[in-house]
Amino acid sequence: MNRAALAAGPETVSRALTHHRRDVRGTVFTVALFSCLIVAMAILATLLYTVISGSLPAWRDRSLTTFITSQMSADPHVAGIWQAFYGSLTLMVFTAVIAFPLGVSAAIYLEEYASDNRATRFINANIRNLAGVPSIVYGLLGLAIFVKLLGSITGPAVEGRSVIAGGLTLGLLTLPIVIITTAEALRAVPNALREAAYGVGSTQWQVIRHHILPVGAPGILTGTILSLGRAFGEAAPLLLVGGITTFFSVGDASFLEALQGRFSAMPVLVFSWSRLPQEEFRALTAALIVVMLVVLLLINGTAIYLRNRFEKGT
Amino acid sequence: MQTTQAIEVQLRGVPSRRRREVRIRRFFFVAAATSVVISVAIIGSLAGEAWTFISNVDLGSLTDIGWYPRRGYFDISTLFVGTLTVAGIAMLVAAPLGLGSAIYLSEYAMPRTRRVLKPTLEVLAGIPSVVLGFFALTFITPSVLRPIFGDQVVGFNMLAAGIGVGILTIPLVASVSEDALRAVPRSLREASYGLGATRMATSVRVVFPAAVSGVVASLIIAFSRAVGETMVVAIAAGATGGSLFGWNVFEPGQTMTAAMAALAIGSDQVRGDDYAFQSLFFLGLLLFFVTLLLNVVSERFVRRVRQRY
Numbered sequence: 001m002n003r004a005a006l007a008a009g010p011e012t013v014s015r016a017l018t019h020h021r022r023d024v025r026g027t028v029f030t031v032a033l034f035s036c037l038i039v040a041m042a043i044l045a046t047l048l049y050t051v052i053s054g055s056l057p058a059w060r061d062r063s064l065t066t067f068i069t070s071q072m073s074a075d076p077h078v079a080g081i082w083q084a085f086y087g088s089l090t091l092m093v094f095t096a097v098i099a100f101p102l103g104v105s106a107a108i109y110l111e112e113y114a115s116d117n118r119a120t121r122f123i124n125a126n127i128r129n130l131a132g133v134p135s136i137v138y139g140l141l142g143l144a145i146f147v148k149l150l151g152s153i154t155g156p157a158v159e160g161r162s163v164i165a166g167g168l169t170l171g172l173l174t175l176p177i178v179i180i181t182t183a184e185a186l187r188a189v190p191n192a193l194r195e196a197a198y199g200v201g202s203t204q205w206q207v208i209r210h211h212i213l214p215v216g217a218p219g220i221l222t223g224t225i226l227s228l229g230r231a232f233g234e235a236a237p238l239l240l241v242g243g244i245t246t247f248f249s250v251g252d253a254s255f256l257e258a259l260q261g262r263f264s265a266m267p268v269l270v271f272s273w274s275r276l277p278q279e280e281f282r283a284l285t286a287a288l289i290v291v292m293l294v295v296l297l298l299i300n301g302t303a304i305y306l307r308n309r310f311e312k313g314t
Numbered sequence: 315m316q317t318t319q320a321i322e323v324q325l326r327g328v329p330s331r332r333r334r335e336v337r338i339r340r341f342f343f344v345a346a347a348t349s350v351v352i353s354v355a356i357i358g359s360l361a362g363e364a365w366t367f368i369s370n371v372d373l374g375s376l377t378d379i380g381w382y383p384r385r386g387y388f389d390i391s392t393l394f395v396g397t398l399t400v401a402g403i404a405m406l407v408a409a410p411l412g413l414g415s416a417i418y419l420s421e422y423a424m425p426r427t428r429r430v431l432k433p434t435l436e437v438l439a440g441i442p443s444v445v446l447g448f449f450a451l452t453f454i455t456p457s458v459l460r461p462i463f464g465d466q467v468v469g470f471n472m473l474a475a476g477i478g479v480g481i482l483t484i485p486l487v488a489s490v491s492e493d494a495l496r497a498v499p500r501s502l503r504e505a506s507y508g509l510g511a512t513r514m515a516t517s518v519r520v521v522f523p524a525a526v527s528g529v530v531a532s533l534i535i536a537f538s539r540a541v542g543e544t545m546v547v548a549i550a551a552g553a554t555g556g557s558l559f560g561w562n563v564f565e566p567g568q569t570m571t572a573a574m575a576a577l578a579i580g581s582d583q584v585r586g587d588d589y590a591f592q593s594l595f596f597l598g599l600l601l602f603f604v605t606l607l608l609n610v611v612s613e614r615f616v617r618r619v620r621q622r623y
Binding site (some may be wrong): 023029030031033035039041046051101102110121122125129132133135138139142144145204229230232236243267270274275282292293 | 419
């Protein structure tokens with residue numbers, strides 16, 4: 001082969017090898033594959049554009065703060081999202097309090113203690129299946145147990161349709177995802193660390209407490225916060241355990257009374273508002289979705305921030 | 315001189331420390347066992363009410379003109395057809411787009427492009443389903459379907475709901491099948507290039523067949539997710555009170571999940587002996603077993619990929 005061809009680089013070589021024929025099918029195929037991705041991106045962009053532009057009329061006569069702090073109402077001119085906003089935040093705290101300790105503990109058992117026997121494999125398979133159970137089925141579980149069976153404890157005044165019932169339901173829904181992501185984070189901790197700690201005479205708990213958990217923390221935290229983000233967007237299970245979609249007063253109930261009281265959540269409100277016939281509610285729903293997406297962005301942003309920060313540290 | 319037994323006792327460590335270790339281990343075991351308790355609780359709570367439903371309801375009403383639980387018509391086939399229609403449309407959207415994206419990301423994309431495109435797909439995966447329901451109702455139906463199919467498209471329809479669910483499952487198909495494609499060893503690709511195959515031939519004839527179990531698994535998982543998806547259908551496909559049996563995708567319809575949501579909103583009114591409340595649990599039990607079956611099957615496929623490479 002002459003020098004000029006070599007200098008011209010691989011393009012020329014490949015053209016020489018293919019007898020100067022263009023690979024039409026290959027090009028079409030590449031373009032088709034790339035356009036699949038572009039379509040997916042375009043859908044995302046259209047979705048965001050539709051929601052944001054649709055929400056503009058709502059911001060004309062109210063600010064973000066009045067929208068968030070106003071009470072829910074059937075009148076589109078004064079309707080706000082306060083109960084739903086507050087309800088979603090309470091539910092998130094509740095979900096985290098239940099799913100985080102339980103999920104992390106379960107993952108520690110499965111990754112650090114359990115030997116590979118039939119029982120462990122069963123528990124693992126069971127957790128993977130639980131993660132695949134549709135969220136509405138968890139709603140049924142919550143309805144049967146937390147609302148009907150334990151209603152006198154979870155919410156005596158509201159037939160069990162309380163914050164506690166909703167929070168427990170979301171907690172159980174999130175649990176398998178927390179276990180799976182935590183187990184992944186623990187698996188990523190290098191074995192050398194465990195062996196070194198045992199070598200100097202640590203007990204298993206000391207190894208976990210002082211070496212594995214600190215190293216696995218960024219992964220565990222990121223996974224847990226991301227799964228909280230998923231719970232934040234869930235509406236179906238909350239509909240079943242009685243998320244309120246119309247006006248109700250929060251009042252000045254004590255903390256426990258408030259937990260036993262009625263609740264709403266932003267996704268539930270999106271559902272009920274988007275079905276209302278008045279045109280004004282279209283803009284309000286879009287505005288509510290904008291608020292939801294901003295909260296989601298904050299949640300996921302925190303997760304990514306934590307991951308980056310910890311990763312720099314170690 | 316110490317016997318070996320005595321040394322062993324010494325090496326076992328301080329008894330109080332060992333007892334503490336056992337207690338901690340037990341605590342973690344209980345946490346792990348909770349997951350089994352949850353499964354038992356799900357089946358238990360569903361089965362009880364479902365049994366009440368099945369043993370009390372007139373079995374003839376299970377095959378009727380449609381699904382109107384409050385009026386005593388419990389035609390399950392209406393909901394099956396609705397579910398299959400919506401999930402089928404969803405797969406028609408998600409399978410090509412998800413697979414195409416996966417092949418591009420795994421076989422064609424430069425590392426830098428990949429670093430930009432993949433997180434964007436993950437953003438799409440994080441969009442709550444109520445948002446996609448709203449999008450289907452206020453954008454897909456009026457701005458996409460009406461211009462194409464004309465006025466036969468009703469405001470609430472199964473096609474828009476199916477497309478919405480499909481969009482929701484694109485990232486799932488893309489990420490699971492991309493994992494499968496990337497798990498194919500590099501040597502296979504190099505051997506193929508070495509024989510003079512183009513990139514397209516390598517992707518389609520070598521890499522794809524090698525990863526086919528994982529790709530099938532991704533489609534099954536996506537189908538299972540589509541069957542279990544509630545809010546998109548509840549918002550965009552309408553049919554609150556019930557639905558007549560029908561295949562027309564331009565008209566309102568109901569899936570198993572949406573029927574449950576519809577029942578739940580008005581469950582205060584569910585009183586008396588019409589068993590609408592119990593039908594909720596009957597549907598839930600069906601849904602639980604359908605998705606369980608799909609998930610178990612997809613897991614088999616995933617494991618096959620892992621074993622091979």
